[in-house]
Amino acid sequence: MSAYEPKITPWAVKGLPFPQKDAREQLLFLLRFAILAPSIYNTQPWLFRVAPPTIGLLANPAQRFAACDPEGRHLNLSLGCALENLLIAAEHFGFAHNVEYFPEVDDAYPWAAAVTLASGGSLAPWRQHLFDCIPARHTNHRRYQERPVPAEALRALQNVVVEEGVVLQFVEDVETHQRIREVLDRADAQLFADPNARQAILESVLEGTIAVGWLASTLGRIAAHALRLDALALHREEGAPLHAPLVGLILTQEDDRVQQVRAGQVFERVHLMATYLGLSVQPINHALGLLSNRQALIAALHLDATPQMLFRLGFAEPEPEHTPRRPLESVVLAD
Ligand SMILES: Cc1cc2nc3c(=O)[nH]c(=O)nc-3n(C[C@H](O)[C@H](O)[C@H](O)COP(=O)(O)O)c2cc1C
Incomplete structure (x- = not known):
């Protein structure tokens, strides 16, 4: 595992207790992992609707970087990164999931996925490693060593x-x-x-x-x-x-x-x-x-x-700090 130590709040998520009772609070907790995903130019082009047992992953068109992303390809790739973190976290906390891509929903924002959760899920051992690394993962712009990758x-x-x-x-x-x-x-x-x-x-x-x-x-x-x-x-x-x-x-x-x-x-x-x-x-x-x-x-x-x-x-020395994230509250849409 990387020696990279999370320093600021969004990355300290593993220290927080998983809510035991309230279904909406549980789904919001999973989103703490989703927003640690990488995104093009760190635009974080995601919005969420939370209506248990479903989480809507929506695109925020205001965060599309039009000059480099005329078709929204990078936006979709970034949404995919957030979706994967969400699914891994859901499995870790015991949810099974069903994903519907680009469902037809009458909404002001376009839906990229509807993730419906149910109890009874589990995390395969190899995916447990992925879960453990969500807060440590970061893009590394530093010098990479000559050492070959085994x-x-x-x-x-x-x-x-x-x-x-x-x-x-x-x-x-x-x-x-x-x-x-x-x-x-x-x-x-x-x-x-x-x-x-x-x-x-x-x-x-x-x-x-x-x-x-x-x-x-x-x-x-x-x-x-x-x-x-x-x-x-x-x-x-x-x-x-x-x-x-x-x-x-x-x-x-x-x-x-x-x-x-x-x-x-x-x-x-x-x-x-x-x-x-x-x-x-x-x-x-x-x-x-x-x-x-x-x-x-x-x-x-x-x-x-x-x-x-x-x-x-x-192989490279880790970056000294994470890039910033918008607070979760600002990317969860009100009902
Ligand atoms: C679709 C996509 C394209 C990206 N393209 C670049 C790139 O061309 N150059 C780069 O340095 N980082 C690129 N990134 C990484 C982002 O800059 C990085 O994820 C963001 O700044 C957040 O930082 P973090 O990954 O360290 O959390 C890209 C990320 C995504 C998801």
């Missing part, structure tokens, strides 16, 4: 992918890393050339939601690209996105909104298992919200499925 760790990560039509691939060879880097460099340069995107990023930085590590490494790469600096020298620096022994890629055969949410669930599971194994993860994914960038990656890597999540994986 084959048995890669098998353990593959074993958490149980969905049909969702595939996890690992890319180890330097030449393919270079091709990925070229796609990402071009995409970042385009992003920062767009005044709307720059404004949206600025607002998120001022709000404190965008991780400074991401900004520093992205700006460093753009500068290197513009100045035609030797890529290898730059990418040895701390935070350089592809400076890691391994790049992971989650792909789906179909590319609809359900598969996007499912890909988010798989990513969260992989990230939690990686945390259990002492591995660090950083998505390098924000460019894939745009079709042209996904097409460039498909062409560069000769892929035959849609790339949903791209991330680097390896």
Whole structure:
């Protein structure tokens, strides 16, 4: 397990007692785990309706980062991460669950899932590790060591992918890393050339939601690209996105909104298992919200499925602190 110690309130959830009587309080308690999920630019684009025995997971369209996510793909992936945390926590506290994706509900906000809970659930031993790591998991933007990821760790990560039509691939060879880097460099340069995107990023930085590590490494790469600096020298620096022994890629055969949410669930599971194994993860994914960038990656890597999540994986010192979260009360809708 990672040595990372939760420091601020939302991550101290494991010390809190599970409510024994009130069904609504129990469901709200489960949501404390859901909101610790990763999300694109830490937008936390989720809202919840709690009506026992059902929890509605809704999209908050105000939190869609339009410049980089015109279709809401990253929003769906982020909702999938929150959904997976919710399901793991539900199992841990003895609930069985049934998930209906994108149910037709008359509501001001779009529903991504209705999760209906019943007593009598349990957590498989491997999922217990995932539950234990929910408060420790964090995105790591720091320097990754050269140390290779052991084959048995890669098998353990593959074993958490149980969905049909969702595939996890690992890319180890330097030449393919270079091709990925070229796609990402071009995409970042385009992003920062767009005044709307720059404004949206600025607002998120001022709000404190965008991780400074991401900004520093992205700006460093753009500068290197513009100045035609030797890529290898730059990418040895701390935070350089592809400076890691391994790049992971989650792909789906179909590319609809359900598969996007499912890909988010798989990513969260992989990230939690990686945390259990002492591995660090950083998505390098924000460019894939745009079709042209996904097409460039498909062409560069000769892929035959849609790339949903791209991330680097390896050993690194933990980040010194977590990124902030909105309080639970502000993302639970009143009846
Ligand atoms: C769909 C998705 C895409 C993401 N893309 C990136 C990315 O391109 N670069 C990056 O540094 N982090 C990326 N992240 C990680 C978020 O920045 C991170 O989850 C958020 O800041 C919250 O921090 P935490 O994961 O440490 O809790 C992404 C996360 C998700 C769910």
